[in-house]
Amino acid sequence: MKFREIISSVLAVVAVVGAFAIPFAYQKQRMTSDHNVRTITLTGLAPQGIWTQDEVNGGNYWKAHFKPAELNLKAGEQIRLILRSADVVHRFYMPQLGIGPIELVPGHTEVVNFKADKEGIYPYYCTAVCGDCHFHMLNMRGLVAIGKEIDTKTAPIINEPLCMVNITSDLPSFTDITQKGHFLFQTRGCVTCHGVDGAGGIPNFNYVRGTVPALNTLASKMSLGSKDEVEAFTKALEIKEGPAKDKPEPGLSNWPLSFAQYQSVVKTIEGGSPPLKADPNGPEPPLFMPSWKENLDHEQINSIIAFLISEQKFEEHTGWGN
Numbered sequence: 498m499k500f501r502e503i504i505s506s507v508l509a510v511v512a513v514v515g516a517f518a519i520p521f522a523y524q525k526q527r528m529t530s531d532h533n534v535r536t537i538t539l540t541g542l543a544p545q546g547i548w549t550q551d552e553v554n555g556g557n558y559w560k561a562h563f564k565p566a567e568l569n570l571k572a573g574e575q576i577r578l579i580l581r582s583a584d585v586v587h588r589f590y591m592p593q594l595g596i597g598p599i600e601l602v603p604g605h606t607e608v609v610n611f612k613a614d615k616e617g618i619y620p621y622y623c624t625a626v627c628g629d630c631h632f633h634m635l636n637m638r639g640l641v642a643i644g645k646e647i648d649t650k651t652a653p654i655i656n657e658p659l660c661m662v663n664i665t666s667d668l669p670s671f672t673d674i675t676q677k678g679h680f681l682f683q684t685r686g687c688v689t690c691h692g693v694d695g696a697g698g699i700p701n702f703n704y705v706r707g708t709v710p711a712l713n714t715l716a717s718k719m720s721l722g723s724k725d726e727v728e729a730f731t732k733a734l735e736i737k738e739g740p741a742k743d744k745p746e747p748g749l750s751n752w753p754l755s756f757a758q759y760q761s762v763v764k765t766i767e768g769g770s771p772p773l774k775a776d777p778n779g780p781e782p783p784l785f786m787p788s789w790k791e792n793l794d795h796e797q798i799n800s801i802i803a804f805l806i807s808e809q810k811f812e813e814h815t816g817w818g819n
């Protein structure tokens with residue numbers, strides 16, 4: 498055999514063996530690494546406003562009531578997170594672990610690989626306003642626990658069935674504007690971020706103020722200094738057209754200022770406002786004030802403002818010098 502023939506035979510053997518052995522070795526390596534990877538599938542569901550690990554398909558989507566995901570991970574686990582949407586566009590965001598925001602289009606799958614090496618409990622959210630139920634679990638919030646157990650008793654879960662109320666057709670009639678405002682505050686989702694009765698205190702990661710602002714001191718921000726002034730401003734809110742700059746309400750000490758502040762509150766509710774970052778180079782805070790102008794009309798906004806100013810606590814004056 499000539500030298501050249503020997504070389505070409507050797508090469509042929511190498512090629513044949515390689516063609517079988519290399520994919521096999523690759524497969525083997527994949528199998529061993531897959532073995533240590535835990536795969537978790539999370540599906541975003543608009544009608545419940547939750548993420549679920551349940552299998553969601555065309556057959557069970559409308560019938561089933563899915564269980565919110567419970568993610569308890571072992572410290573050090575390698576995770577393969579498969580993200581899906583069952584219906585509309587959701588946006589998955591877990592800022593503390595640096596995952597997302599990832600847009601989830603129905604029919605597509607997104608995969609995120611990460612190592613669960615940071616012990617703690619981390620929230621994740623949907624940051625796309627995906628439907629009426631979006632807000633009711635604090636913007637589709639779920640929790641990932643790494644090396645810890647989630648205490649379901651203390652984990653704040655917002656009253657989920659509230660979002661099932663069809664707001665437009667089920668809106669009860671109210672004679673009292675403050676009560677109507679309270680109902681809207683509870684059912685339209687304001688409560689999930691701004692807290693019960695607007696008391697605030699919901700953490701917002703990398704937000705300059707740390708927690709979502711309280712709204713129960715709105716009256717003093719609107720320069721309403723007493724219960725009487727709140728009542729007077731409420732009268733202006735009760736008028737169908739709402740307060741007007743050139744129609745000062747009697748009994749208010751500083752109508753121009755109160756009116757200007759009122760206008761700025763309306764502007765924020767209608768247009769939304771982006772949250773300021775604490776660390777400018779850090780991730781976007783997950784909770785933000787969206788624009789409500791598509792979901793709340795002017796009278797509804799005025800009734801929410803009436804409710805919020807009624808929540809202000811004023812110091813009692815007894816008239817005896819204290």
Ligand SMILES: [Cu+2]
Binds near residue numbers: 587588628636637
């Ligand atoms: Cu959403």
